[in-house]
Amino acid sequence: MKLTDRSKVVSNKKMTFGERLYIPAVLKGMGITMRHAAKSVFGDGVATIQYPEEVRPRVKVWRGLHVLKRDDEGRERCTACGLCAVICPAEAITMTAAERTKDEMDLYREEKYASVYEINMLRCIFCGLCEEACPKSAIYLTDRLVPVEENRGSFVYGKDKLVEKINERIDVSERQTELQRESLEKKSLK
Numbered sequence: 389m390k391l392t393d394r395s396k397v398v399s400n401k402k403m404t405f406g407e408r409l410y411i412p413a414v415l416k417g418m419g420i421t422m423r424h425a426a427k428s429v430f431g432d433g434v435a436t437i438q439y440p441e442e443v444r445p446r447v448k449v450w451r452g453l454h455v456l457k458r459d460d461e462g463r464e465r466c467t468a469c470g471l472c473a474v475i476c477p478a479e480a481i482t483m484t485a486a487e488r489t490k491d492e493m494d495l496y497r498e499e500k501y502a503s504v505y506e507i508n509m510l511r512c513i514f515c516g517l518c519e520e521a522c523p524k525s526a527i528y529l530t531d532r533l534v535p536v537e538e539n540r541g542s543f544v545y546g547k548d549k550l551v552e553k554i555n556e557r558i559d560v561s562e563r564q565t566e567l568q569r570e571s572l573e574k575k576s577l578k
């Protein structure tokens with residue numbers, strides 16, 4: 389049974405003598421390459437930009453570097469439930485849960501919090517499933533890029549890099565669904 393019309397019937401017909409020479413196909417490919425090269429040198433359709441001074445605009449739902457959000461009072465939203473780690477197809481997330489003490493009421497919103505929270509950016513495929521799975525609206529992907537590092541260990545991002553700074557809040561409102569926004573407004577957790 390056909391579920392979609394995207395399947396393509398592949399033809400197994402024998403190649404002609406001209407096709408077996410490959411030269412016409414190579415010349416055709418070279419022609420396309422030369423046409424694009426000439427266009428970028430002489431035409432106005434230059435495909436490159438002066439990165440990093442110039443950055444291409446990204447779509448609103450661009451999935452880049454994660455942020456662990458705080459609530460209005462500056463408390464970390466994450467409750468170390470582990471759902472993001474379970475759903476992560478790349479097994480990029482690890483965490484250690486801890487119990488909040490009386491003195492930590494203004495640091496963590498829930499009774500349980502992540503004392504350690506790490507994402508391995510080399511494993512992450514930026515699928516956004518962690519964002520979707522989070523019941524506390526604690527983790528979001530942002531339009532920021534993961535910077536280049538010189539060693540593999542530096543790509544394991546801990547809370548120092550993931551939790552938003554109290555005085556440098558990251559606006560994720562464009563990424564939130566209507567349902568999320570309504571639920572956060574109700575709970576005043578925006």
Ligand code: SF4
Nearest residue numbers: 476512513515516518
């Ligand atoms: S974006 Fe996808 S791959 Fe990356 S940490 Fe989240 S769930 Fe895992």
Ligand code: SF4
Nearest residue numbers: 466467469470472522
């Ligand atoms: S980020 Fe969200 S899903 Fe992941 S452990 Fe924290 S509260 Fe749970």
